[in-house]
Amino acid sequence: xxxxxxxxxxxxxxxxxxxxxxxxxxxxxxxxxxxxxxxxxxxxxxxxxxxxxxxxxxxxxxxxxxxxxxxxxxxxxxxxxxxxxxxxxxxxxxxxxxxxxxxxxxxxxxxxxxxxxxxxxxxxxxxxxxxxxxxxxxxxxxxxxxxxxxxxxxxxxxxxxxxxxxxxxxxxxxxxxxxxxxxxxxxxxxxxxxxxxxxxxxxxxxxxxxxxxxxxxxxxxxxxxxxxxxxxxxxxxxxxxxxxxxxxxxxxxxxxxxxxxxxxxxx
Amino acid sequence: xxxxxxxxxxxxxxxxxxxxxxxxxxxxxxxxxxxxxxxxxxxxxxxxxxxxxxxxxxxxxxxxxxxxxxxxxxxxxxxxxxxxxxxxxxxxxxxxxxxxxxxxxxxxxxxxxxxxxxxxxxxxxxxxxxxxxxxxxxxxxxxxxxxxxxxxxxxxxxxxxxxxxxxxxxxxxxxxxxxxxxxxxxxxxxxxxxxxxxxxxxxxxxxxxxxxxxxxxxxxxxxxxxxxxxxxxxxxxxxxxxxxxxxxxxxxxxxxxxxxxxxxxxxxxxxxxxxxxxxxxxxxxxxxxxxxxxxxxxxxxxxxxxxxxxxxxxxxxxxxxxxxxxxxxxxxxxxxxxxxxxxxxxxxxxxxxxxxxxxxxxxxxxxxxxxxxxxxxxxxxx
Amino acid sequence: xxxxxxxxxxxxxxxxxxxxxxxxxxxxxxxxxxxxxxxxxxxxxxxxxxxxxxxxxxxxxxxxxxxxx
Numbered sequence: 001x002x003x004x005x006x007x008x009x010x011x012x013x014x015x016x017x018x019x020x021x022x023x024x025x026x027x028x029x030x031x032x033x034x035x036x037x038x039x040x041x042x043x044x045x046x047x048x049x050x051x052x053x054x055x056x057x058x059x060x061x062x063x064x065x066x067x068x069x070x071x072x073x074x075x076x077x078x079x080x081x082x083x084x085x086x087x088x089x090x091x092x093x094x095x096x097x098x099x100x101x102x103x104x105x106x107x108x109x110x111x112x113x114x115x116x117x118x119x120x121x122x123x124x125x126x127x128x129x130x131x132x133x134x135x136x137x138x139x140x141x142x143x144x145x146x147x148x149x150x151x152x153x154x155x156x157x158x159x160x161x162x163x164x165x166x167x168x169x170x171x172x173x174x175x176x177x178x179x180x181x182x183x184x185x186x187x188x189x190x191x192x193x194x195x196x197x198x199x200x201x202x203x204x205x206x207x208x209x210x211x212x213x214x215x216x217x218x219x220x221x222x223x224x225x226x227x228x229x230x231x232x233x234x235x236x237x238x239x240x241x242x243x244x245x246x247x248x249x250x251x252x253x254x255x256x257x258x259x260x261x262x263x264x265x266x267x
Numbered sequence: 268x269x270x271x272x273x274x275x276x277x278x279x280x281x282x283x284x285x286x287x288x289x290x291x292x293x294x295x296x297x298x299x300x301x302x303x304x305x306x307x308x309x310x311x312x313x314x315x316x317x318x319x320x321x322x323x324x325x326x327x328x329x330x331x332x333x334x335x336x337x338x339x340x341x342x343x344x345x346x347x348x349x350x351x352x353x354x355x356x357x358x359x360x361x362x363x364x365x366x367x368x369x370x371x372x373x374x375x376x377x378x379x380x381x382x383x384x385x386x387x388x389x390x391x392x393x394x395x396x397x398x399x400x401x402x403x404x405x406x407x408x409x410x411x412x413x414x415x416x417x418x419x420x421x422x423x424x425x426x427x428x429x430x431x432x433x434x435x436x437x438x439x440x441x442x443x444x445x446x447x448x449x450x451x452x453x454x455x456x457x458x459x460x461x462x463x464x465x466x467x468x469x470x471x472x473x474x475x476x477x478x479x480x481x482x483x484x485x486x487x488x489x490x491x492x493x494x495x496x497x498x499x500x501x502x503x504x505x506x507x508x509x510x511x512x513x514x515x516x517x518x519x520x521x522x523x524x525x526x527x528x529x530x531x532x533x534x535x536x537x538x539x540x541x542x543x544x545x546x547x548x549x550x551x552x553x554x555x556x557x558x559x560x561x562x563x564x565x566x567x568x569x570x571x572x573x574x575x576x577x578x579x580x581x582x583x584x585x586x587x588x589x590x591x592x593x594x595x596x597x598x599x600x601x602x603x604x605x606x607x608x609x610x611x612x613x614x615x616x617x618x619x620x621x622x623x624x625x626x627x628x629x630x631x632x633x634x635x636x637x638x639x640x641x642x643x644x645x646x647x648x649x
Numbered sequence: 650x651x652x653x654x655x656x657x658x659x660x661x662x663x664x665x666x667x668x669x670x671x672x673x674x675x676x677x678x679x680x681x682x683x684x685x686x687x688x689x690x691x692x693x694x695x696x697x698x699x700x701x702x703x704x705x706x707x708x709x710x711x712x713x714x715x716x717x718x
Contacts, residue, residue, distance in 0.1 A: 003709070011506075012664050013708060019668030023707030031704070044488060046334070057495060057506065062488045064337065065497035065507075066330065067360050073327035077334025077342075080318050081292055082489045106323040175704035201668075213707070214673040256318065263313035 003030040006040065008060050015054055017125075019213025021172035021198030025090070025119050026055055028178035028196075035183050043086045046075040048100060051125040051200075052092035061088075069099030072107040075114050083253035086186060087114040094124050094132040097153055101133070108162035111190045112252035116164075117182065118155055118193065121200035129203030140207040156244050159193040166192035167245040169227075171220035172199060174241065181243065190251050197224075197239070273448045277441040278303035280412040280448045281345070281371060284419030286311060287450065289458055291340035294320040294331040296350060299383040300439040301373035304345035325350035329357040333366045337496065339461055339487035341423055345371035348381060348390055351397070358432055359398035360498045362521060365475070365483060367426035367461070369419075371435040373442040376629050385629030386439045388551055391606040394434045395580050401518060403525030405532060406434040406580040410554040412448045415441060417456065418534070418577055424459040425532060429524055430483050436579060438602070440552035440631055461485060466492065475517075476503040481524050526581050533583035536575040537590065539565060543572025545641065546591050547624075548611055549600035550576040553632050557600045560634035579607065587614035596644060597621045602632055653715035655696040662687045664710035671702035671711060 007030070016022050033043065043061040047053035049068035056063035062085075066074045071089050079087045096104050096118045107114060123141060124130040131141035136152040144150075159167045166188040168181045178196060185192035199205060199216035210216050225232040227242035273283070282304055285293075293312055295305040305321065312319040318335070322328040325346050332342035346354065351372045361368055376382030377389045390397075394406040405425050409415040415437070422433040464484035466472040468491035477483050486492040495505035500514045508514070525532070538561055540546060549557040554575040561573045574590050576583070591597045591611075597620055599608035605623045612618035624640040626632035639649040658679070667686030680702060681691040688711070690696070696713075703711045 002712075004712075007709070012661075013666065013710075014664075016707065018666035019670065020707055023709060024705055027704060027706060027709050030709075040493060041489070041491060057497075060493055062493050063495045064334070064488070065495065065499070067356055067498055070326060070330045070357065073322065073330035074334040076320070076322070076327070077292070077294065077331035077336075078338055078488060079334075080320060080331070081335040081338045081340050085489045102323050103327055106327070172705070172707075175701065179704070213668045213670055217670060217674070217705075256313075260313040260316055263310070264316070267314045 001034055003034055006030045006060055008058055011058055014058055017202045019201045022051060022119055024172040025196050025198055028175055029182050031179040032183035036186060038086060044078050046071045046089045048091055048095040050092040050095050052090055052095060052119040055090045069095055072103040076112055079112055079114055080253060089114055090117040090119060093120040093134040097133045105162040108159055108164040108191050110252040111163060111165055111249050113189055115185045115192045118195045119198045120195055121198045121204055123200050123204040125200050125203050129207055155195040160245050164193045165190035165247050165249045168243045169195040169241045171197040171224060173217045173220035190249055271450050274445055275448050276303055276443055276445050277412055277415055279307050280415050281419050282307040282311060283450055284416040285343050288420040288423035289341045290343055292318045292332060292335040292342045294322050294328040295344050296322055296325045296328050298347045298350045300375055300442045301345045301347045325353040326357060329354045332368050333361050336366050336368050337488040343369040347373050347375045348377045351390060355398045361432040362402045363498045364496050365430040367430055368432045369422045369426055369435060370432055374438045382629040386602055386631050388438055388602040391579055394436055403522045404580050405525060406436050407578055408436045408551045409577060410551055412446050420456050427459040427461055438551045473503040474505050529581045529583055532578055533586055534577040539572040540590055542570055543594060544570045545596045546594040547573045547598050547600050553600045553602055556632050556634045556637060560637050582610045584614040587611055591615050598624050598641060600624045600637055602626055651718040653698045654718040655693060655698050656714045656716040658690040658693055659712040660688050661710040664708045666708050670705050675702055
């Protein structure tokens, strides 16, 4: 199947801005799905609110466009009732870690077999450029007009601490890695988190004088390094990318099926 | 048949009824005075292969059951005031996306944390108007465990029939009180199952195109039809739109499917209304005291009657108007500052004859409380 | 198995938003933006079929069609 077979082509061109990295995430995700040869009927994609959330409209899967921050809670309900389905939950940084932060850590803690993709553009784009929990100290946003004094989460550390059993980070520049990581994340049995640094030239780039999409991608190339690399040890300012955690732990739906067996016996 | 008569709390009666109705999936968060519902679900659901989830909060609980409902399950969550407040956004989503689900609110005193272990009926208007935007809503209640059993099943039936969330507005008294419950044999009470589309795989399925009778056949998420579900205004395929004609049509549909069927939805019980000069209108645990008083005063020759509402929303204006047409006084008995009394005043021809008999201190409104207020209304003093 | 060679570079002009990512990052400088800011293959003969333009395109507008050499 070609990736266009996964698209709802009638809604293209999509609504994202020129140069927005979200389209590249969609692109990489569909290639991962294509490589895995997943059936369209076996995929449920759940999103919240924001630029990122519009991704569900463009794909020909079972798609659930929910409310701000709660996508993982909806996805938990779907997955628990149909553990055989592949649940993919793309979220924005504000969606996943501000309003949805609680659901994020608890989904990770349960180790439920859902793939969470955090499309981190460090800004609220849909509402026009307010700072998010991943914007970072000293950055500019419409609600941080004198520079941001909020410190950013480290998504990877947060996901690991919360108990996610697959944790990775990549960027929209590193597209082959992007596809490869999402593919592994979908295959992973347990809660998988993929943080993708994705450019918002319209708001984050412009507000912070980072240039357009091309310059922002150049920046991803130059400011990141493979996890555990020599370069990263020499220069701690480099952002590590790659797979940080990949381990097997009891998965929530499988554990619950054991509960059912116990309960039926004791009835 | 053994075990068909139980001595249980109302919360447990609610659980048994939900299971009788075919519940598959429950998600909730502990909160007094509804917690026993979650506790009993945790025991009972896996015994029948169902799923129980304790979520991180009430928001997540409602979201999870909406997700589970989409896959074809009958679903429920239960909470009390503070949790019900948290659920309002997801409730609006379930209304907009037309997802069948049952939400129990075992009411405590409010506002805020209020009186967690005391009786109140203060969330009745929140049930109607809590979530933002215009919408139709169904809210039911009951005054005894046996009625609660039937009404809980009715909640599931209405949720499926109208593809909508249904609120079950219990109160602390009903939730925690223990009394006899007779569980009927399976099949005795009719159940409405999910209306599934007959559209075959590969044929264009419209999740949001009502049939001629107004019902919308569903297709399970994860099944053969792929469609979109959103809280945005959407077209018949579920895709977002701001086309004024479609927006107008959808909003009308969401209101009309409920408000045009009040005659089918409205459930009530009536006692001694034929010749009653004073009619008490009540619901939930308050109706128990009201009924006690009515029977007591009837024995002394007073022409008192009771209209007990089991459907609170959509409000049965027509039934109230008809039943109360000849009464000299209509007295609404409720444990709040007057939430249903407003609707009764709108319903009757002469709102001047409508009064409120209430109690708001966390104590259970007693027959004596009601009697004293009636005497004041009648100009007899206490 | 021979090396894949470019058969055709399909670019959906109606989907392309002209961000220039494909142009800038093409290792062979095959692509350019036209006067309407739409990407096109100016030097298709130089294409090495690395597909980076296809993978990076945020508009999903590019498809690299190859054939065996």
